[in-house]
Amino acid sequence: MKNIIITGGAGFIGSHVVREFVKNNPNSKIINLDALTYAGNLENLTDIENEPNYVFEKADITKPEELRKVFEKYNPDAIVHLAAESHVDRSITDPNAFINTNVNGTANLLNLAKEFWTLNPDHQHGNFPGNERDFLFYHVSTDEVYGSLGETGFFLEDTAYDPKSPYSASKAASDHLVRAYGNTYGMPFIISNCSNNYGPNHFPEKLIPLCISNILNGKPLPIYGDGKYTRDWLYVVDHAKAIHQIFNEAKTGETYNIGGWNEWKNIDLVKELIKQMDAKLGNPAGFSEALITYVKDRPGHDLRYAIDATKLNKELGWKPSVTFEEGLGKTIDWFLENKEWLDNVTSGNYQDYYASQYAND
Numbered sequence: 001m002k003n004i005i006i007t008g009g010a011g012f013i014g015s016h017v018v019r020e021f022v023k024n025n026p027n028s029k030i031i032n033l034d035a036l037t038y039a040g041n042l043e044n045l046t047d048i049e050n051e052p053n054y055v056f057e058k059a060d061i062t063k064p065e066e067l068r069k070v071f072e073k074y075n076p077d078a079i080v081h082l083a084a085e086s087h088v089d090r091s092i093t094d095p096n097a098f099i100n101t102n103v104n105g106t107a108n109l110l111n112l113a114k115e116f117w118t119l120n121p122d123h124q125h126g127n128f129p130g131n132e133r134d135f136l137f138y139h140v141s142t143d144e145v146y147g148s149l150g151e152t153g154f155f156l157e158d159t160a161y162d163p164k165s166p167y168s169a170s171k172a173a174s175d176h177l178v179r180a181y182g183n184t185y186g187m188p189f190i191i192s193n194c195s196n197n198y199g200p201n202h203f204p205e206k207l208i209p210l211c212i213s214n215i216l217n218g219k220p221l222p223i224y225g226d227g228k229y230t231r232d233w234l235y236v237v238d239h240a241k242a243i244h245q246i247f248n249e250a251k252t253g254e255t256y257n258i259g260g261w262n263e264w265k266n267i268d269l270v271k272e273l274i275k276q277m278d279a280k281l282g283n284p285a286g287f288s289e290a291l292i293t294y295v296k297d298r299p300g301h302d303l304r305y306a307i308d309a310t311k312l313n314k315e316l317g318w319k320p321s322v323t324f325e326e327g328l329g330k331t332i333d334w335f336l337e338n339k340e341w342l343d344n345v346t347s348g349n350y351q352d353y354y355a356s357q358y359a360n361d
């Protein structure tokens with residue numbers, strides 16, 4: 001029996017990662033550690049919440065004493081760390097929240113991981129499933145740490161860090177801390193940096209679920225600047241599968257970029273979304289294009305991100321399982337079938353935030 005703590009498991013990507021680990025590791029205990037901020041929602045996990053190898057622990061990574069209780073209870077063999085403040089726009093209005101959670105919170109986790117890893121005699125001799133590893137700190141990060149690209153080029157694993165927003169700077173700092181603990185204390189770690197995710201359970205402050213929600217409600221579809229900002233998009237289930245595969249098969253100390261080879265300019269993406277939504281809703285073609293509204297640009301907006309995921313493909317054989325058009329179709333279907341989920345997350349505090357500003361990715 002191995003105990004695997006997944007932080008941020010009630011969030012968008014974290015919930016898919018928890019599901020992937022629970023389903024594929026019946027002999028391990030999967031501990032979902034989450035503070036349930038505005039972005040954490042246990043409704044994301046109702047299908048697996050009664051599985052015998054799943055348990056939820058409410059704890060805040062910025063509070064070492066709360067973390068310690070969970071570590072003492074489970075004496076983990078591995079940490080998969082996703083808990084974070086994740087929305088660029090919020091990081092512009094409140095950078096300190098990002099520094100606190102993403103930098104200090106990660107440091108708190110690393111300190112406890114280091115303490116429990118070295119204290120536990122099993123971790124000196126153990127054998128982690130799939131390889132010789134006896135302990136692992138797996139850190140989930142973003143391609144935004146690399147900064148912004150021009151019209152050409154791709155981010156590789158050894159691209160120099162050049163974060164541009166408080167969000168990406170806080171994630172870059174957390175990546176550096178993880179590598180420093182690996183280098184200084186020998187703590188086994190892996191880092192993966194992924195492009196923009198989309199899919200079921202996506203909180204509707206981000207571009208795709210925001211536009212799905214607004215098309216359903218006949219509200220404006222906000223597009224920053226001239227709509228030419230370009231992102232690589234990956235279906236969230238494919239990200240979760242990549243994390244699970246890297247966790248089991250990759251060598252300790254490695255970094256992998258995860259991406260969809262799937263670049264879209266924001267305006268083209270929204271038009272593809274409108275095409276699919278109007279067809280599914282029985283609207284005339286292009287009906288919802290009237291909702292497109294160009295809004296004031298985000299300060300310091302990165303022009304283009306593009307991931308080269310060749311290393312992951314060549315070494316571990318991973319590739320996305322769906323095309324973007326298929327993944328988008330599945331995502332729209334999920335939102336149409338789960339209107340109650342959408343209503344629940346778009347009420348209360350979220351409405352106040354929504355009213356204060358538009359959001360994009």
Ligand code: NAD
Binds near residue numbers: 081085
């Ligand atoms: P999210 O905002 O949907 O979820 C974050 C989760 O972390 C929530 O469940 C929240 O309750 C929890 N959390 C926040 N602060 C916490 C704290 N102090 N203690 C414990 N839990 C806390 O985020 P997401 O989009 O699912 O992203 C998950 C991770 O993946 C993040 O580390 C993010 O940087 C990274 N990432 C995201 C994307 C993307 O496109 N969304 C792409 C690449 C990497």
